[in-house]
Amino acid sequence: MDLISRTIPLLGQAVVITLLLGITSFLIGSVLGVGIALGRLSTHRVPRYLAVAYVSVVRGTPLLIQVLLIYFGLPQLGIVIPPIPAAIAALSVNGAAYLSENFRAGVLSVDRGQREAAHSLSMTYAQSLRRIILPQAARIALPPVGSRFIAIMKDTSLASVITVFELTRLANMVGSATFRYIQMFVVVAFVYWVINTVLSAGQEILERRLARPY
């Protein structure tokens, strides 16, 4: 009983940090991801190769290594980043690689005729992208993007290794101080599950709304 009453305020703080890490990284990763997807789809060689290389390197290496490189590696080059921004940077960079593939698949699955119709109506590439292609691509990309949001939320637990006081670190700290590891990790796992269940529900509502017109 004592354990719970002492932990609850800390738990609230840790949840806020976890949410902050997850949501911010998802948003930044999405913006980066759209850019990378457009690079990957470009007719020019340079952006295409850069995008392919980015996705290959980031997806082909462990997220933990990326977190450690940014937090412990960059200071060696004179760039010191505090723990929370470092964690957000790593999660964004990592998430962007996966998200770009989701966006790219969405754009590719829009019928070629849509682009041709836009071309025939003299729309510019940017106009056809913004008005015709991306709205349809977003609908197709929504389920995998939602899954990625949830994955990023869980990946925030890796921020614990660079001293960010989020859920996993909280569990670890309180657990080691009190030897109540099972209780702490079960509680924290439950909190992750609640967060992600809410995210799933939100995704479902969004999907239903987007499915309405056509």
Next chain:
Amino acid sequence: MSVAPAVEVTGLRKRFGPLEVLKNVDLTVARGEVVVVMGASGSGKTTLLRCVNLLEAPDAGRITVCGCTVACGREAVHGRARTKLVRTVCLHAAMVFQQFNLFPHRTALQNVIEAPITVKHMAKADATALGERLLARVGLADKRDEYPSRLSGGQKQRVAIARALAMEPDVILFDEPTSALDPELHEEVLQTMRDLAHGGMTMIVVTHEVQFARDVADRVVFMDDGEIVESAPPAEFFARPRHPRARSFLRLVRRDDVVPANVPADEDGTEAEL
């Protein structure tokens, strides 16, 4: 001195890998002329049409639409200058597709007014008035707020025609506009096209609709193996096709064509059933 032609295509060549789809095609279409392009599938007629508004990039030749010339191959310009030229060509030459290609996330009216608003920067109220007028013209005034998924194929194609008209093009290119439709829906689309032709619209129509060609076309162009092998007024083309491939092609498409009542018998007797 006659007025400049609406469309002038010279020396057009296009290959897809090893396949030479267009071999040095020349085609001139006068203002107000309705040209029907016929030919077996694979003869290059759709590719020719798609080259006119640069949906395909030709390997060689030049395309002039209403005085705007795009050179292809060695003398081609590239980059921004070319993009601008291509967009100008598309402003003059609208396209109606076999698969309609309506925007599924936009209503009928939104489909029609999309380009006038984004490309021509027309005020929304003016565009809406124009869109409503055009939908009424193709007989779909009551469908303005329907999404394409709620429309029949024939209705979709008529919305697509209204969408093309909204840009006030000088030429409309029709790529097999009835081929994706059930037979009973052909007529509503063909009637809309007939009305356009009678209104003086310049049209290039790739189609197998013999009756339409006979009634509406000023000229039938027959393609075979990437070349235009015959070009004649419809009365002459259907009565006395000169090229052997045109003759065998006509025998094939006529088999399931409605037999018209008042067709003069042909002297060599082979097309007597028409």
